[in-house]
Amino acid sequence: MKLSHFDFNLPEELLAEYPSENRDESRLMVLNRKENTIEHKQFKDLIDYFDEKDVMVLNNTKVFPAxxxxxxxxxxxxxxxxxxxxxxxxxxxxxxxxxxxxxxxxxxxxxxxxxxxxxxxxxxxxxxxxxxxxxxxxxxxxxxxxxxxxxGETPLPKYIKREVEPEDMDRYQTIYAKNEGAVAAPTAGLHFSKHLLKRLEIKGIDFAEVTLHVGLGTFSPVEVEDLSKHKMDSEEAEIQTEATQIVNKAIKEKRRICAVGTTVMRTLESSVSSENTLNEFRGWTNKFIFPPHDFSIANCMITNFHTPKSTLLMMVSAFAGHDLMKRAYDEAVKEKYKFYSYGDAMLII
The missing domain is CATH 2.40.10.240 (QueA-like)
Incomplete structure (x- = not known):
């Protein structure tokens, strides 16, 4: 795959300047890889795609006013x-x-x-x-x-041209953030409300938490046509024993394991054992995931809509399949989904 395979025309008005009014009421596009289908939902409909004992892996990093x-x-x-x-x-x-x-x-x-x-x-x-x-x-x-x-002030991404507002302090942070160290939010997690988390819990969904302190390297432009020559900046990550136990039990029982965000996916893929189970990890990762890539841990993913030529889009392409990703993004532009940090979400199953 080359850099030019990840270019598309993104109208500027689709870059989200503000988050949706309620966290769990942003739009949700659902890609089914097996059926090759695309559905349009609201984020809170996510619950319909998960069963008891399925696992969601969250990134509990906390953004500081950088x-x-x-x-x-x-x-x-x-x-x-x-x-x-x-x-x-x-x-x-x-x-x-x-x-x-x-x-x-x-x-x-x-x-x-x-x-x-x-x-x-x-x-x-x-x-x-x-x-x-x-x-x-x-x-x-x-x-x-x-x-x-x-x-310090909330480090909203540069594409947001407006002044930082008091609400951003809360909205540019997941509701489960606890380990301070990120300079950008793990944005797929911004859509979870307390109410939705509670409903998922009642349904019997298990949660595992990992930490990856998002740095600006995640957003650094790729400047080489040959993707294998791009070097990711390192970011600090941690996977504790409890998370490995929850995830490995779900692997054994063939449950759905959902990486909430590209940062979680990178963290999981950075610490895979020879038996394709999850190892504990504490250190730095510069893992760059682009097609083709065999994913070892998660079989489901939640992510936002990313900008052209970004490393995040490349990971989505590797997970969803390039053709389905292209189709989904064409549809997202046509249906005026909101892109980037404060934008809408995608569930890939």
Whole structure:
């Protein structure tokens, strides 16, 4: 498969600027791989496709307010700093992206907040846009993190041109988020409401939780026509014993195992045993899934509608089959489904 196989015309008005009014009332397209059919539903109809003892695997990562705005010393130029990952908690060292990048040099100081009590110094240029910053802050680590949280804002994707609103803090987070560390939401999970989760629980669906802290690498453009030459950025992931037990029992009993989102699918596929069962895992994964790929754990998947040429679309193609994926996306554009982070959902069975 080549990069050009994943291009399609996506009208700009189909990129979702806002989430649906109620989480579980976004639209749901259901692809049945065996029957080669496409159905149009609402997300809460999902429950009709699962039976008792089926398993849904959720990514419990939590998005932190990763976008900060500071001012450069002397010039006062406004600089956006996007926190990517903490490198060292003791020395307050962070990998970040800065915008506009051309204005920032090693040794520059940036000031944050009206009182400018948070200061950062640029100590390294890691990539063309990336930098390493050392935050200069006298308080305890807890106070420092609170300061970052207070000054940061919800890191909505760049395609959303509007200002961040107070509701985004809640809506750009799954209701089961608990392990802080992601700079982008695992968006397939945004459609689950408390009510829907309860109904699934009552029906006897089992839930397993894994963690993958979504980084910006998930959204990095693919710039090579030969997909085997694309390198994914590494993201931190964890699969604990309890999750492996729930999933492996379901494999043994031939149940439906549903990966809620591409991040869950990557996590599961990063830790497969030689018997095609799920292993515990703690570390980093740069697994890139594109066609052809034999999936070992999940036999069902929930995902949003992705943008042309994205690694996420490539994974969907590998799972659904390329022709069915193309058909589904043509239909999604025709039926005006909403795309991307705040968009509608797809269930592939």
């Amino acid at each position: 976008r900060l705005f500071g001012n450069k010393e002397k010039t006062g130029a406004r600089i956006e700093v996007f926190l990517l990952r903490e490198l060292n908690s003791e020395t307050r060292l962070w990998d970040v992206l800065v915008d506009p990048a051309r204005k920032i040099r090693i040794g520059n100081k940036l000031y944050f907040g009206d009182d400018e009590t948070l200061v950062a110094e640029v100590i390294d240029n890691t990539t063309s846009r990336g930098r390493t910053l050392r935050f200069l802050y006298d308080g305890s680590y807890e106070e420092f993190r609170k300061k970052l949280n207070d000054l």
